[in-house]
Amino acid sequence: MFEGLQKIGETFFDPQIIAGVIPQLITVGLPNTLLLSVIATIIGIALGLVIATGLLASQRLVRFLCRGYVDLLRGLPHILTVYLIGQGLPLAGLSIFGKSTYAYAAFSIGLIESAYMAEIFRAGFQGVERGQVEAARTLGMTRWQAMLTIILPQGIRRVLPPLTGQFILVIKGTALVFLLGLTASQRDIFSIAQDNSINNANLSSLTAAGLLYLALTVPMTYAVAAWGARMQRGSQRGKVTA
Amino acid sequence: MMATATTDVSVRFEAISKSFGPVHVLKDVSASVPRGMTICIIGPSGSGKSTLLRCTNLLERPEHGKIFIDGDDITAPGVNIDKLRVRVGMVFQHFHLFSHLSVIENVALALQKVRKLPKAEAEARAAVQIAAIGLKGFEHRRSSDLSGGQQQRVAIARALAMEPDVMLFDEATSALDPELVKGVLAIMRDLAFAGMTMLVVTHEMRFAREVAGQVIFMDHGQIVETGAPAQMFDAPQTPRLKYFLEQVL
Numbered sequence: 001m002f003e004g005l006q007k008i009g010e011t012f013f014d015p016q017i018i019a020g021v022i023p024q025l026i027t028v029g030l031p032n033t034l035l036l037s038v039i040a041t042i043i044g045i046a047l048g049l050v051i052a053t054g055l056l057a058s059q060r061l062v063r064f065l066c067r068g069y070v071d072l073l074r075g076l077p078h079i080l081t082v083y084l085i086g087q088g089l090p091l092a093g094l095s096i097f098g099k100s101t102y103a104y105a106a107f108s109i110g111l112i113e114s115a116y117m118a119e120i121f122r123a124g125f126q127g128v129e130r131g132q133v134e135a136a137r138t139l140g141m142t143r144w145q146a147m148l149t150i151i152l153p154q155g156i157r158r159v160l161p162p163l164t165g166q167f168i169l170v171i172k173g174t175a176l177v178f179l180l181g182l183t184a185s186q187r188d189i190f191s192i193a194q195d196n197s198i199n200n201a202n203l204s205s206l207t208a209a210g211l212l213y214l215a216l217t218v219p220m221t222y223a224v225a226a227w228g229a230r231m232q233r234g235s236q237r238g239k240v241t242a
Numbered sequence: 243m244m245a246t247a248t249t250d251v252s253v254r255f256e257a258i259s260k261s262f263g264p265v266h267v268l269k270d271v272s273a274s275v276p277r278g279m280t281i282c283i284i285g286p287s288g289s290g291k292s293t294l295l296r297c298t299n300l301l302e303r304p305e306h307g308k309i310f311i312d313g314d315d316i317t318a319p320g321v322n323i324d325k326l327r328v329r330v331g332m333v334f335q336h337f338h339l340f341s342h343l344s345v346i347e348n349v350a351l352a353l354q355k356v357r358k359l360p361k362a363e364a365e366a367r368a369a370v371q372i373a374a375i376g377l378k379g380f381e382h383r384r385s386s387d388l389s390g391g392q393q394q395r396v397a398i399a400r401a402l403a404m405e406p407d408v409m410l411f412d413e414a415t416s417a418l419d420p421e422l423v424k425g426v427l428a429i430m431r432d433l434a435f436a437g438m439t440m441l442v443v444t445h446e447m448r449f450a451r452e453v454a455g456q457v458i459f460m461d462h463g464q465i466v467e468t469g470a471p472a473q474m475f476d477a478p479q480t481p482r483l484k485y486f487l488e489q490v491l
Binding site: 129131135138140142145149 | 299301327331332336338339340341342351352355356397404
């Protein structure tokens, strides 16, 4: 009984290994994970906005193409997309980022995220009262002006909580970049832990990585939930009462 | 001959037809609105009166027929819809104020974006309109903090700020609590008496009788009867109008 517990402790919670890996996790892994997440999110938001506009376009062909993009990237396993884009682009001679594995990694995650974010933006924009857009048009504003002055400012408010929720998923999603073989200084939290666990033939470094991920994601999850609830109350208070 | 005819007529509908899928909402509707006149359109719901109004600024596009505003065929291919819409103001049943903006921003927005006025001038003009509808002091309130009647008055100010030639009112008081209707109707009445050309879809028969230069009764997508309000309400000619008035009066 005691031996069993000891074995579990050694496999997952070896204090020496955990203490040994933590400095690297925090000084190298954490900044890289956050940097990758931020870059991927920026790519995701920028592309997602464009795709969302396309999903709501009046031209059927544009809608169809954007819908296809979203379905494709949301339908594939992320690990497959990271491989295909991150490894595939340079292999196919499309070395848009030169030899920077880091850039391909961020780009592949960003592409995946853009599909999810497009859906978030689409839902947010569609939630804006159609009549307000009509009112803007009757005042002589163009479709584009109505988009920029009515839909976007109101839509952004609606999408901030789900977008932040998506950012939490991006943080976890960046773990997949270990597939692409990063240099020592480019490694994210998971890559460092994985390398360490292979070298020591012990999983404790992965436990440490897990705790670090949780320290990032759990507080953010609760913050988003509280934020979303507050927005909900705010929008109910603002409901039109005839 | 044509030229003199067009200058007296602000809006002219020429054999307008419109369907939503299998539903034929407007069948061959022709009418004209003399400049400076208020025409009230009455009729049961689903009669096509709102659709006719929405065709006037091409929120709906008629499938057949032509619409002229001040003699210009707005249904002709290649017409700049946005330029046309500046000439035609519209007020909706559910106000549709921009909910993220303050009262003055609601009124000033199109002055800035469409008329390209600098912000200060746009807001100065907006302030004049807001004072004119009796909401001085409310300039910086959020639109969602206003009562329905106040919101509708802001919506009227927002349309008037663009100095349109024609105003369209689509059941502007139908969504309001009874005690708030009067204030909105009073503004519409003042506007009519000031010489604005107005097309008013309404269920307010008293308003129609008092303010309209002409009343149009629509049913099943057609104009059934039209005439001066006294004649329409006191001596309806068609059985359908008689029946309708019995139901609503």
